Amino acid sequence: MGGFSLWHILILAILVLLLFGGSRFSNMMGDIAKGMKSFKQGLSDDDEAKNRQPVPPPQQLPPQAQAPQPPIDITPRAADPVAPPPPVDDQAR
Template identity: 45%
Template structure:
């Protein structure tokens, strides 16, 4: 009997609800959910930024992004 039974979990849940109340637990759930959502969004944005910084640059790519009025003399 080293593991948790359903009765242990049920008693723990009842004690937590009695201590904090359902409104505080609901607000806590919203806050944690919002934090996880923001974290996932920031990770996705950072990966997109890192991917754009690590893409290989070619001479054609550099020439396409130079000023149209500039000329290169060789």
Template identity: 55%
Template structure:
């Protein structure tokens, strides 16, 4: 009682075809397919824009070659090294 049988589905399909007609139904399906294609195309264009923005950000993050007033200077050495002539400590002076 709660579910439709095969006969019910066939009758329902015939009624829908009579109401919408063959051409109208195929035109609706064509419109749905066109909508899906444009949706996918929009997604791919959006992905391409994001990738281009990401590449531009990566290019900006790269350090440019040395130019300007500090171009000839050597980089600063940050390693801790003992000096050649250490200052005497308190206990060594006594």
């Protein structure tokens, strides 16, 4: 039901050839091939341009004139006292 058989594909191909014609169809395929070829050439040109440009060496930032920060205190402290939970209605009576 949902699949295409060989007959469906042949009929569809004949309709496409009738609508577009043989020369028109081959011209479209040639245009597509030219487009793919120029796309590949553009990609290779970009790769060559990247390889030709020298990469500048990394530069160090100048030291900033700031007062040194005091060290962070990480000594453990006693926990804050925990308040008792609020009374429930049954306990308050």
